[in-house]
Amino acid sequence: MDRTETSKLRYGMVIDLDRCDGCGACMVACAVENNVPPAQPRTNDRTGLTWLRVFKVENGADYPASRSVFVPMPCQQCELETPCVSVCPQNAVEVDQATGIVTQVPVRCLGCRYCMTACPYHARYFNWWDPEWPAGMEKTLNPDVAPRMRGVVEKCNFCHGRLQAARAQAAAEGRREPREDEYVPACVEACPRGAIVFGDLADPNSKVAQLAQQPDTFQFLVRLGTAPKVHYHSRQPWVQRMVEAGLTRTKKESANG
Amino acid sequence: MAINITRRDLLKLAGGSVLGFLFTPVPWKTLDDLAIWTQTGPWVPKLPQGEPATRFSACPLCPAACGVRARCLGGQPVSLTGVAGHPLSHGGLCPLGLAAHHLAYHPQRVVQPLRLTRAHGQLQTTPLTLEQALAEIAPVLAEAKSSGEYVAVLDQQPGRMLSQRYQQFLGLFPRAAYLGNDGGEGATLTTLQSLCEQPYGPLGLDLENTATLLSFGAPLLEGWGTPGHINHLRRLQAENGNDRRLQLIQIEARQSRTALQSDTWLPIKPGSETALALGLAQVLISESWCDRRRLQQRADDFQCDGGRSFCDLVADFTPARVAAITGLHAEIIVATARQAAQHAPAIALGGSDPGAGPLGTMAELAIASLNVLLDSVGVTGGIVPRRALPVGEELQSAAALPITNIADLPERSVRVLFLDAAQSGYALPWQLLERKLIPETGCVISLSPYLTGLAQHANYVIPAPAPFEALQEGVTPGGAAVASFTISPPLLAAPATVVEPAELLNHLAAALALNWTSFTAADLLRQRVAALQQASRGRVFTFPEEQWQEVAAVGSAEQLWEIFASGACWQDETTPAARLPRLRLLGKSSENFERLRTAGASPPALQNQTAGSLLLLPFGWRGAVGNGQVSPVLSKIYQESGLHELANHAYLNPATGRSHGLESDGPALLQTPAGNLRVQLHLDRAVPPGVVQVAVAPLPNGSTNELNENVLALCALQADGTWRLTPAQVAKV
Ligand code: SF4
Ligand code: SF4
Numbered sequence: 009m010d011r012t013e014t015s016k017l018r019y020g021m022v023i024d025l026d027r028c029d030g031c032g033a034c035m036v037a038c039a040v041e042n043n044v045p046p047a048q049p050r051t052n053d054r055t056g057l058t059w060l061r062v063f064k065v066e067n068g069a070d071y072p073a074s075r076s077v078f079v080p081m082p083c084q085q086c087e088l089e090t091p092c093v094s095v096c097p098q099n100a101v102e103v104d105q106a107t108g109i110v111t112q113v114p115v116r117c118l119g120c121r122y123c124m125t126a127c128p129y130h131a132r133y134f135n136w137w138d139p140e141w142p143a144g145m146e147k148t149l150n151p152d153v154a155p156r157m158r159g160v161v162e163k164c165n166f167c168h169g170r171l172q173a174a175r176a177q178a179a180a181e182g183r184r185e186p187r188e189d190e191y192v193p194a195c196v197e198a199c200p201r202g203a204i205v206f207g208d209l210a211d212p213n214s215k216v217a218q219l220a221q222q223p224d225t226f227q228f229l230v231r232l233g234t235a236p237k238v239h240y241h242s243r244q245p246w247v248q249r250m251v252e253a254g255l256t257r258t259k260k261e262s263a264n265g
Numbered sequence: 266m267a268i269n270i271t272r273r274d275l276l277k278l279a280g281g282s283v284l285g286f287l288f289t290p291v292p293w294k295t296l297d298d299l300a301i302w303t304q305t306g307p308w309v310p311k312l313p314q315g316e317p318a319t320r321f322s323a324c325p326l327c328p329a330a331c332g333v334r335a336r337c338l339g340g341q342p343v344s345l346t347g348v349a350g351h352p353l354s355h356g357g358l359c360p361l362g363l364a365a366h367h368l369a370y371h372p373q374r375v376v377q378p379l380r381l382t383r384a385h386g387q388l389q390t391t392p393l394t395l396e397q398a399l400a401e402i403a404p405v406l407a408e409a410k411s412s413g414e415y416v417a418v419l420d421q422q423p424g425r426m427l428s429q430r431y432q433q434f435l436g437l438f439p440r441a442a443y444l445g446n447d448g449g450e451g452a453t454l455t456t457l458q459s460l461c462e463q464p465y466g467p468l469g470l471d472l473e474n475t476a477t478l479l480s481f482g483a484p485l486l487e488g489w490g491t492p493g494h495i496n497h498l499r500r501l502q503a504e505n506g507n508d509r510r511l512q513l514i515q516i517e518a519r520q521s522r523t524a525l526q527s528d529t530w531l532p533i534k535p536g537s538e539t540a541l542a543l544g545l546a547q548v549l550i551s552e553s554w555c556d557r558r559r560l561q562q563r564a565d566d567f568q569c570d571g572g573r574s575f576c577d578l579v580a581d582f583t584p585a586r587v588a589a590i591t592g593l594h595a596e597i598i599v600a601t602a603r604q605a606a607q608h609a610p611a612i613a614l615g616g617s618d619p620g621a622g623p624l625g626t627m628a629e630l631a632i633a634s635l636n637v638l639l640d641s642v643g644v645t646g647g648i649v650p651r652r653a654l655p656v657g658e659e660l661q662s663a664a665a666l667p668i669t670n671i672a673d674l675p676e677r678s679v680r681v682l683f684l685d686a687a688q689s690g691y692a693l694p695w696q697l698l699e700r701k702l703i704p705e706t707g708c709v710i711s712l713s714p715y716l717t718g719l720a721q722h723a724n725y726v727i728p729a730p731a732p733f734e735a736l737q738e739g740v741t742p743g744g745a746a747v748a749s750f751t752i753s754p755p756l757l758a759a760p761a762t763v764v765e766p767a768e769l770l771n772h773l774a775a776a777l778a779l780n781w782t783s784f785t786a787a788d789l790l791r792q793r794v795a796a797l798q799q800a801s802r803g804r805v806f807t808f809p810e811e812q813w814q815e816v817a818a819v820g821s822a823e824q825l826w827e828i829f830a831s832g833a834c835w836q837d838e839t840t841p842a843a844r845l846p847r848l849r850l851l852g853k854s855s856e857n858f859e860r861l862r863t864a865g866a867s868p869p870a871l872q873n874q875t876a877g878s879l880l881l882l883p884f885g886w887r888g889a890v891g892n893g894q895v896s897p898v899l900s901k902i903y904q905e906s907g908l909h910e911l912a913n914h915a916y917l918n919p920a921t922g923r924s925h926g927l928e929s930d931g932p933a934l935l936q937t938p939a940g941n942l943r944v945q946l947h948l949d950r951a952v953p954p955g956v957v958q959v960a961v962a963p964l965p966n967g968s969t970n971e972l973n974e975n976v977l978a979l980c981a982l983q984a985d986g987t988w989r990l991t992p993a994q995v996a997k998v
């Protein structure tokens with residue numbers, strides 16, 4: 009897919025790993041915004057439903073040299089060869105040409121979970137159980153986002169409900185697209201450390217585009233060529249080494265094209 | 266002719282039909298329809314839109330009282346965010362606060378008075394009417410009054426108008442104790458006050474202008490003080506990278522999040538904080554980083570005859586000796602002292618993980634003295650005096666009871682103990698309170714919206730309003746440099762059966778025919794607002810407009826009340842710097858010299874450790890370890906991501922595991938002299954050797970009638986009320 013010809017906007021993120029302290033506010037805000045139900049008692053980190061999961065990554069050294077960083081991992085909004093799109097038999101996943109957002113259409117989803125297998129970032133989650141909220145708590149749900157049922161796959165969609173609301177607002181004021189401050193995903197808004205910056209990567213004047221160009225900014229699994237629109241930043245040499253050592257193309261892979 | 270159909274033919278037919286069927290569109294269409302149908306079935310929650318509105322309040326979960334902007338639909342809050350320009354929280358809300366609008370619907374919610382009994386680890390509850398509950402509780406109070414037995418209140422958020430009411434109520438009994446639980450957050454500051462000859466304080470930290478912060482385990486980036494404020498400071502620095510950048514030196518055995526994010530982490534051996542503080546003092550004195558002459562004039566016991574002065578004490582704590590005790594290199598100890606002296610103003614702050622409990626009196630004493638040596642008290646960027654928050658007229662005259670340290674209360678002396686509803690966010694082992702109760706007849710009354718935490722140990726639970734169901738107040742949070750005050754207007758209607766704590770006191774006073782003027786919670790807050798208006802001090806920040814207004818320019822108390830009613834935060838002016846009065850660095854007790862020397866050489870908790878035993882370190886994060894409850898969606902950060910450790914999960918360094926025959930993760934039994942607990946064992950290289958860390962955490966979506974066993978029940982309580990280190994054994998089961 010050639011982005012220059014197709015999409016006008018390219019929404020993306022830069023997440024500063026040196027700032028994230030793993031508080032989890034982003035995960036909670038995401039669940040509240042997108043009506044992601046509380047876990048069933050038997051849920052674990054394989055069967056759980058978290059559109060945004062913050063992983064703890066360690067440097068492998070022993071105490072006191074051990075260090076960790078926290079890596080918030082929403083859908084990486086793969087731009088090229090979007091793996092989940094190419095495998096879905098139902099066309100339940102699409103890349104929105106206008107925004108670059110990889111959308112998930114739960115009503116079309118059969119729950120075959122090919123996309124979960126294809127997603128190299130483990131950013132997709134299967135609904136193992138019907139959603140359940142404690143009595144009365146369903147009153148607190150966000151009516152802008154439909155709850156999903158058992159048997160479908162779901163994932164981060166850059167808070168689509170918020171994009172729609174911002175678009176409606178812009179349209180009401182005779183503008184074509186929302187301003188940068190009008191469309192802010194819940195996790196970005198919630199992060200008390202200001203670790204996540206969101207915006208249009210295609211706009212060279214946007215903060216997010218500038219941060220994405222910084223020398224210490226990188227993407228995960230670049231060797232797969234999925235061109236994620238979620239970028240990460242860290243000045244810590246071991247974090248960069250971890251990404252470089254583990255996640256770039258090996259010589260053999262390069263030789264094979 | 267007989268038709269012979271074999272089993273094989275049947276299977277072929279069935280197989281063929283299935284195969285053929287698969288080539289038709291029927292199964293795929295059916296699946297598709299089924300998928301769509303399941304999304305529209307009657308079990309899908311219908312979400313009515315409702316009239317949209319933005320309302321403002323303050324988060325009532327902890328003393329920080331962060332500003333809250335609530336998106337409401339049809340009067341129902343559906344999401345919460347911070348108030349961007351808020352002077353204290355700067356737009357921040359912690360994960361607990363972000364989901365606080367769920368708490369009214371928590372599975373463990375209590376909406377009716379309950380009588381509790383416990384048998385075989387199970388909790389039995391008998392619902393009562395308020396009249397029945399009062400008829401059972403009032404005679405017990407009457408007995409305590411006539412017999413002169415203790416009546417006590419544990420106030421989780423001291424300083425509120427309600428706190429004043431508790432004190433006033435207690436004043437009507439011949440023997441009463443007013444207890445607080447701030448997890449030691451204010452201990453460095455109160456210890457400093459206690460060293461002074463004349464009253465000095467209250468005190469706060471001028472963090473905006475601090476250059477070095479020597480934090481002895483204070484969980485600064487895990488919800489300490491006003492989390493939004495600390496985050497704001499760190500954010501500003503990250504963005505500006507200015508020269509006066511605050512250097513955060515974290516001194517802590519555990520690899521906490523604050524340790525990970527600090528500029529320098531000094532991983533000391535557990536329990537060696539006192540030794541390090543004395544060691545740093547030794548370097549400051551021996552290398553003449555402090556003004557000896559001035560200290561000599563100001564501190565009576567800085568250096569005096571008899572070999573028992575502060576200088577004599579710290580002389581023993583040379584870098585080499587302290588290195589052996591703390592596990593740090595001697596050069597690092599020297600370099601840290603030099604950095605604090607050179608990169609001034611520097612603050613030494615004691616504290617600890619909210620699950621681990623307070624540091625202890627001797628460690629706090631050593632840390633408080635370090636501030637005097639660093640000359641950081643009463644200066645910009647240091648520890649500064651702040652003015653008290655005005656109190657309503659009616660209550661001003663009431664004799665205020667001082668906060669009694671729980672450890673100082675005589676054992677088996679309390680007949681009636683009230684547990685306040687407010688959520689402190691700091692752990693408190695139940696057995697610390699239990700041993701104060703008179704056996705058999707001691708009666709505990711919990712004013713709580715949930716049947717969790719300490720409330721599970723009560724005899725009666727009186728249902729208090731859940732967060733955002735009642736007018737609540739937020740008073741100056743721990744460590745703040747200036748006084749502040751916030752009212753959180755309710756966002757939800759409370760069930761009719763809920764009883765505000767202030768009302769309960771009115772009911773009890775009436776039932777006992779005590780000399781008591783009744784006030785509602787709203788009356789009390791109005792009194793404070795009137796007092797603020799009368800004092801004509803400071804400014805109010807209004808949430809909807811994000812604007813400041815001088816109190817002096819507000820015409821009447823009623824107008825000021827109107828301002829608060831839609832969300833506002835008052836902040837005092839800064840107080841002029843005032844130098845410390847004369848003081849005693851070793852505190853007022855003559856025994857402190859010896860106590861400090863012993864505590865520095867080897868913490869009391871470690872003295873009885875047997876060879877081969879591990880050290881049990883409980884840990885947890887603010888808000889999630891206290892009495893309150895967390896939203897069920899917090900299961901995201903507990904069980905679905907493992908971002909925060911679940912209750913009763915134990916962590917060991919793999920090398921420690923190997924030497925104790927524990928080679929892999931799995932179920933294990935944790936044993937201490939106080940009992941056993943089944944835990945889930947994890948080998949983790951970030952854990953200090955010789956230590957077993959166990960999480961104190963809530964059940965994120967827990968609805969259980971089993972008494973929630975807590976690792977705190979296994980901790981050894983020290984004489985000063987701390988429980989940080991307990992010798993323990995771990996065995997595989
Ligand atoms: S991260 Fe996974 S779910 Fe997201 S676009 Fe890429 S492949 Fe699809
Ligand atoms: S962008 Fe929205 S949907 Fe995606 S992780 Fe953040 S909060 Fe969740």
Ligand code: SF4
Pocket residue numbers: 027028029030031032033034035062078080198199200201202203204
């Ligand atoms: S809210 Fe921010 S600091 Fe907290 S875990 Fe998420 S990205 Fe990290």
